[in-house]
Amino acid sequence: MRFILLLSLLILGQTIHAQESRTGIWSRFEKEIVRETTFLNPFTETDLKVEFTRPDKSILSINGYFDHPGVWKFRIMPNMIGKWKYSAWFSDGSGKKVDGSFRCIASDIPGLITADETNPVWFGFKGGKHQLIRSFHAGDRFFADNWPDSERKQFLDWLVENEYNTLSVASHLLNRNAENRGKGWNTPDLWNSEKQQPNPAEYAKMEKILDELAARKIIVFPFAGFFGQKSNCPLDSTNQALYIKYTIARLGSYWNTMYSVAGPEPLYRNVKQFTKEQVDKLGEMIAGQNSQRHLLTVHNEKDQNPFVNSSWASYQCLQGPTTISTDTLYHGLMARRNLHQPVLAQEVLWYGNIYQQTYNDEQLRKNAFTIMMAGAALNFADNAGTSSTGFTGTLNISERHQDKHEIIKKVWDFFESIPYYELSPALKDTNNGYYLDRKGEPYLVYLPSGGNVSVYRNNVSYLGEWIKGSDTNIRISIGITNGKNLQAPSNEDWLLLLKRVNEKNAVNFNNPLFIGMGSYPDITADKNGILHITYVRDTSLMYRNYNPDTNTLGNEVFTSLTCLKDSFLGPNRSKPVIKVDSKGFIHVFVGQQYGYFDNNSWVKIDPNATRDTDMDIDQDGTVYIVKRGGSNGGSIGVNVRKPDGSKFQPTETDPDKGTTEGKNWLRKNGNHPYGNIRIDTKNTIHIVYRQALPEFVSYRQSTDGGKTWKGTGVFGGEQWQGETSDIGVTASGKVYVVSQIGEIYYLDKTTFKFSKLGKAITSENRELPTISTGNDNLMCVSSFGGKYSIYFGGKFTSEQKFPSYLNKPLGFLKTAITSNQIWGVSEEGEHIDIEIMKGSSSIFLKKLM
Template sequence: MGLICLLLLTVTAAQAQVQAPHSVPRWGMWEAVLKSRRHYLNPFTEVTVTATFFAPSGNRFTVGGFYDGDNVWRVRFMPDEVGRWRWIIRAEPPDENMSASGNFVCTPSRLHGPLRVNPQNPLWFTFADGTPVYLLAFHLWNLDALAEPTLAKTLDFLQAQGFNAIVGPHLFPERTAWAQKADGRPDFERFNLTVWRGLDRALQLAAQRQMVVIPFSIVGGTNGLPKAPADALDLLLRYWVARWQGFWNATFQPTSEWEEGYSLDEILRIGDRLHQLTHGRFLISVHSLRANAEAVQKAAWFGYHTVQDKLNDHNFGKYVWLAELFGRIPKPILAHECLWEGNFYQREAGLDVDNLRKAAWVIALSGGQINYADEVVPPRRWQRLGDVGTTFSELGTAMSPQGLLYPALTHLARFFRALPFWRMTPHPELTSTKVCLAEVGALYAVFVPDGQAVRVTLPVRQFVARWFNPRTGKWHALQQTVSGPLAELTPPDVRDWVLLIKSANRAH
């Protein structure tokens, strides 16, 4: 694997042969490869491989290994401290060929580490090294199943548009995490290695492009996917974490619209179990019918809000409720299923690019980060329920992108990434449009949807105001000096604009 460093043979007293890296970059993947000489009727359930890692600081992590076919087991780990680590691998029942110990050196690297919540301002994400992250995600239904050249080309295209996260896959009844029995039913004791290896490939390709992966539905139990019994579900969670815990760009979101298949207690237990298995080192959320029950939102494992609120009418202003959500439960907000251009629930409203663009800015300046899907069916119509394999979000660059919102999202992401956005929070009370993100006293970004004059409450001192065109990504030449307590400004024309107000001593 491309993420794994030079392999070295480590020999224990039992003369077991285990391939493991001698060194690995901080937040890179350490992977040991173990091969047993024994025959197991079901290697997924008859053997448990466990590894313990001892950090230079004295921290200790115990993680599971996983079976990967051909009598091969793997152990993956992501070291987060520079220095020499020790490790011990054991199998239960004991297997002399899968028991070993050794050490490796974790070296400094340019990797930023996994996604975190900003501890200073929980509206935002950072990477583990403290680098702020403004997420712009794209929805790829078949992330695990796209041919590698197609997926690589798709990710390159998306990266060029400013996307730095991928949401997907959503597995399907004919393509689940489980193997299938001869009669077509899921085998809740064995896993579908084609799917899991496809996910490995997707995580690798995304990591090479500095892109985070947010799964849509792995565990299933909703939307036509089988629901595993409790013991099998725990087997699945352990297997999933074992495979993904070495990828810095992994996050964990178990299923879509969990309310359709799980009780509140069940989903809370799933989140708790993932948090335990990952040692709290990766972000966890869960996709809801809207914005999750309060008990889920307040759970210690619940890292960020995952919102579903489709733009099914010409009502782009409705997303101001995201500011209230953050005020009530202060965690980052991913507008996961809101702006899906061409989606069959959004119909004409979801094909109107002006409506979509305005909604994107209301979401963004109310504190949300966007997951966009291109579900437009050529030549340009909204998707019908019978349409399968007809959209860019399903096929990637096996077809041409059809959505028209890409340029506007690129402009939006560049606007935010040029600001100290990580110091800003929603302040709808400060502006007449009710759409304002601000570092109060220093910086204000206000959305004006219709060219009307806007009023902004400011401290009594001088500020500099400029207008950003969300349609072109250009700044208007007009620059004004304003002061509080109430400034009133008129956009350059009757269309939508973004007003940026900076304290005069920060204006340059």
């Protein structure tokens, strides 16, 4: 008996000389031995044994395999850089050992697919690289030689272009020989049932395609496993052992292959392919030969996993739950997974499959997010009936539902943008939604239908951010938070991202801040730059503050003020107003109610006002409310509350009666005056109101607290000019008025006349433009519909719009200026309305400049 050692080395299909014996790490080192001895059965009469010595001196033993008459081979997937040595011999005792060596060098292969070495909840690669599984299920034809190579290439090109990195392949490893499944497709027939031995040539056909997938960096899950349903496979234990040993001898060197004992559903009652005991035995047999440590599982039947703790299993393969209930889906996956192993959500979200739900786009997205929140790897399918139909079945690009693939891809893209491999699912750490923690700390919460959520951690501060499920580019900050009582911006699906504040987290003021649910927001800034915000929810006036310097959003507080949902007396006619006096006390007004916070509680005082009102505060803390109807015969009046006063009193004279022209300036039939008020740093009172004289919109000024008044017209003559105008005064006392159509007028102090500066924004009906001012060179005009324009550098910008984050209508936008920054607070929602409060919307704060 003699044998010849052929000094050739196969590295990914390339033959090089023996003296160049170098193989990339995780690639394939292959040696061929020619032996002229004739065996009646070369699969059983002798074994080729190989022992490798790694660079660290550890030993790895594998089996070689018979390839064709006279030729044996052995393969290894080297997992360590450096010099490897080997000895090969035949078990029948004849011949000499063949010794040799090769050098393992760096390669572009990421590693053997396995459990992530950072966190085994996820898949990853040996060596520490991470891999977010993006899996697609391909039909029975994929490995068939009667499916044109050109069509396979077209499909694989599409697969890579769409960033899939994993294929679940039906009729692989073995053909599912059933109608409308694998029958008729010439897939590799690995087992010769007539001779009861492997078919080496058929393995070579399979390996040619596996090599192509490896070159494209695509991982392969064998849907049928070693022992496929309705397949040609050995049934007795002796031949099963032979088949397993031979298959692993050939496939063990593939970094991109996962193993599965059997499938689909070997325990399924209508098939009864195997018992649990038989599957366990086969699993142990495979694990015993699995010297290179490939992942091993079994394809479970729906909503079952009796192998969750089996000693031979190193990952889980789940079918179901298939549902549109995210709770059922999440808890079903969590109940049947092993948190110390990765899990493949195999038949869990298959679009168009007759055995699953009819998913719309929203349900697809929500289910995909839910699967990921359970720490599972999603295997997606595109069917038109059974699992072998539709694009999945035909692999014909023209039959794909590209929009559905895009939905799933965006979910994967989001998870790949965060350190998902550090996150683990946890069941009991939130009161709502699904939760991934990061080394025991909250990190990500998913709320399929919005709502309120708290994470259960004590004395920890986080930088919080809401991320919209349907568009993860939309990020809405919540500032520094303790993670308690956090309200999602809408009832859509949202992700909540939480990072500890001691991490290096930059505050991104390009993102909005979610304030709360409500309507008719208003905003002001105090002397320290802290923003104070108020808004109406249902009939209650709510309050929050935000400190940009510390990125801290204060708790939501009920001010004790209430208002009617009324078209005449509700907040639409006396919108919320918030001011902060020089001592830092907060003052609010809405409807017909006024209150202030005395640093302990909210104090209410009757303002003696009806509708169409406005409020401001002078430098001494005196509160002024301008209202419809004077107290001294005028058509417009001002009520005043002194600091520490317990009630409001009218000014000595009404603005339109207290001028030198007196009653001549009273507007005849002026029963709908609407005024706005500002008080400058010198305590000069400035009022603009409609239905006035000498022009429809006129201006009044008092330098003595309302004892005497000076006035002039702004615009309009005797003609109806629509809704009220707003007034702004800069730090140096420059006076600006914005009309209801968005035109700006300024007061010449020398002539005491107004002139038109230009048009700031487009506005109509009751969109009610408002103006906020800073220094003489900075102001902002805003209105209903989220419209605004900034005056800077001596001119207005073109009209801009507050961003829409929910794809819903925008309501009122109010602004405040701190130093050289402009902040805007706006409402967005289905209930936006100018005329009457119809319901709560989402209120957002954003830095506009």
